[in-house]
Amino acid sequence: MLPGTQLTRRVCRSAVKQQVNNRGSWRIVVPSAATMAAPMESAALAELTSAKQLGGDLAAVMESVREYYGETLKSSGDLRTSACTACKPPPPAVRAALGAVPQEVKEKFYGCGNPIPVGIEGLRVLDLGCGSGRDCYVAARLVGEKGSVTGVDMTPSQLEVATTHAEAYCRDTLGYARSNMTFIQGEIEYLDRAGLKDGSADLVISNCVINLSPDKARVLSESYRVLADGGEMHFSDVYCDRRLPAAVRTHPVLLGECLAGSLYINDFIRLCRKVGFTDPRQLECEEIIIHDPELKELVGESRFYSITYRLFKVPGQIEDLCEEYGQVALYKGTIPGLPSAYDLDDHHRFVTNKPMLVCGNTASMVGETWLGPHFTVIATMAAPVESAALAELTSATQLGEDLEAVRESVREYYGETLKSSDDLRTSVCTACKPPPPAVRAALAAVPQEVKEKFYGCGNPIPVGIEGLRVLDLGCGSGRDSYVAARLVGEKGSVTGVDMTPSQLEVATTHAEAYCRDTLGYARCNMTFIQGEIEYLDRAGLEDGSADLIISNCVINLSPDKARALSDAYRVLADGGEMHFSDVYCDRRLPAAVRTHPVLLGECLAGSLYINDFVRLCRKVGFMDPRQLEREEITIHDPELKELVGDARFYGITYRLFKVPGQIEDLCEDYGQVALYKGTIPGLPNAYDLDVHTRFVTNKPMLVCGNTASMVGETWLAPHFTVIGDRAVHFGQFISSAPTATSSPAASAVRGVCCAGGPCA
Secondary structure, eight states: OOTTHHHHHHHHHHHHHHHHHHHHHHHTTOOSSSSSSSOOOOOOHHHHTSGGGGOSOHHHHHHHHHHIIIIIOSSGGGOSBSTTTOSOOOOHHHHHHHHTSOHHHHHTOOOSSOOOOSOOTTOEEEEETOTTOHHHHHHHHHHOTTSEEEEEESOHHHHHHHHHTHHHIIIIISOOSSOOEEEEEOOTTOTTTTTOOTTOEEEEEEESOGGGOSOHHHHHHHHHHHEEEEEEEEEEEEEESSOOOHHHHTOHHHHHTTOTTOEEHHHHHHHHHHHTOOSOEEEEEEEOOBOOHHHHHHHTTOOEEEEEEEEEOOTTTOOSSOOOOSEEEEEOSOSTTOSSEEEEETTEEEETTOOEEEOHHHHHHHHSSTTGGGEEEEEOOSSOOOOOOHHHHTSGGGSOSOHHHHHHHHHHIIIIIOSSGGGOSBSTTTOSOOOOHHHHHHHHTSOHHHHHTOOOSSOOOOSOOTTOEEEEETOTTOHHHHHHHHHHOTTSEEEEEESOHHHHHHHHHTHHHIIIIISOOSSOOEEEEEOOTTOTTTTTOOTTOEEEEEEESOGGGOSOHHHHHHHHHHHEEEEEEEEEEEEEESSOOOHHHHTOHHHHHTTOTTOEEHHHHHHHHHHHTOOSOEEEEEEEOOBOOHHHHHHHTTOOEEEEEEEEEOOTTTOOSSOEEOOEEEEEOSOSTTOSSEEEEETTEEEETTOOEEEOHHHHHHHHSSTTGGGEEEEOOSSSOOEEOOOOOOOSOOOTTGGGSTTSTTSOOOOO
């Protein structure tokens, strides 16, 4: 970590911690319907990245900004916050260039950071919201006579200042034969109208402007479009530690001061990923001070920061999480003014000629962008394992091109090769914890043949499901269906779907007698259907026809996991849950493993890399996968053990809740409290929602918005009381909750509640 980074990050995080500490004592015990006396409306991401964020009338917002910067402000001395001064000193090359910029250009310029990297000679630079052009003038010097700089701004008076001095500056100060600067009046949301074509810029810079835009999504999308592959958006702007109420977002002075339009940091990262900038990197962060007492009172506890971000465009190479491919990067020390070290971001300082192990994203950023000539990227593996894109890993190509051949291989292994679980060559069907008492009791009553022919890797059946409609994907011989039939009671129903006739024969043979004689039901509440879990519509399963989907070590066998999860989401009713156990790996597997017939049958070949599974869940609508149990799988067979190498496999039980529009990809704090009533049968004292969240009966607990929805807007709702709503946003949720397990392995996975934020 580079010097100063720790302090910078501490400034950002301390504000969040202070919020929790200041409110922590009372938020738990407030017995009212809401935790705030005067709730403010929440703003969804769609609103926060559209004209509505700053007022519905887009033209009026733009006119307000033009007036503030064209008429109200005469110089930076008129500002009422430190937004335009909250930045660190620029590097020497930029300082030298600033010294030569005409005085009027500097006086009329307003910015909050240092958005100009060094070493950009020869690049085509685009400055969004260039204002009086100060950063354009600096860039004009750094890119040299062979480079070019284009400034776009919508304020005529500012552009007049920028253009007035351009020719003389380039000719007399820089000694160029012609000016390499062009200024265009236009709106940064519509760069196409300004004549800027796809891939026409190598570097996009901007200084405290995007927060002023009433349509930030379009600004970022347009920036991505005009950037060439290997280009970068390197810009400074103002951000907030929470979503802002309307009174702040529509205040004209706070708008002009760059605070009203500031995005909540997590929403900015979401927006970046949506348009294609999948791994935003933070370079600098400084807190902004509000001098004006009236404005300070209006914003309340909100904290604002000037942050410089780097967004690289390397299509198909930069992922949303940092993955390891055994790569090393080395900085050559060739960037002018930086002979000793180079700071890529606040986590990565490259010391000249010192090799550094990097993730795949970092390797692409320094090796496949304009930085490429200054770095050497090498692979450390003698026999590299080919990487597999998410699209491949969730389609038929993961397990082989011939989808039907994959299915036939699975049918044969489970229908003919395996006679019982003793024939397995791994611990995949035994790597799970003992089930809860109610499930154990139900298991004991299941017919012996059904149990002997069943293969699974976990406990995918929650308790307290009386009356629910359960769907068992890949039910096999039906063991879990039989257990669920008892737990849902006579008024509930269970449907099992499997593609293997011999397994379904076992399941159906005992069903009627089990329900009649063992459970004492007037009719059988189980139905078994031959079908493929990727095509539940062909099996006659309609939208919203299930309250609970279970599955036990089956989805890994599917050659099209994306479709299996997508169809599961479709048939789930709102408020439903997919509660299932399966096999996962700690890395992406090579083709030799993914296509091995025995490893396929043993549920290892088709196991998804954990992060790819989380990505896939979010893609289909399950935004916050929660991990409930995790056990490592042991491979007994020496031949198979040698083939998989260092790869580690786990039996994991996940919970995926369907509450459309309410569950976010990160855990946000809305000041909500949840309380478990102790009413789920067999769980009178506590309830484990996931590995991070244990509810002790009748003890109020602070929860994030996602958790509040999971226990308050799903089939679990009758067993919980949730206090508060989403009226007020306090920033990212910081958990201090008791956990269901202290296993280090359980907290190693990104994507579960409070187990990590965005990769930065």
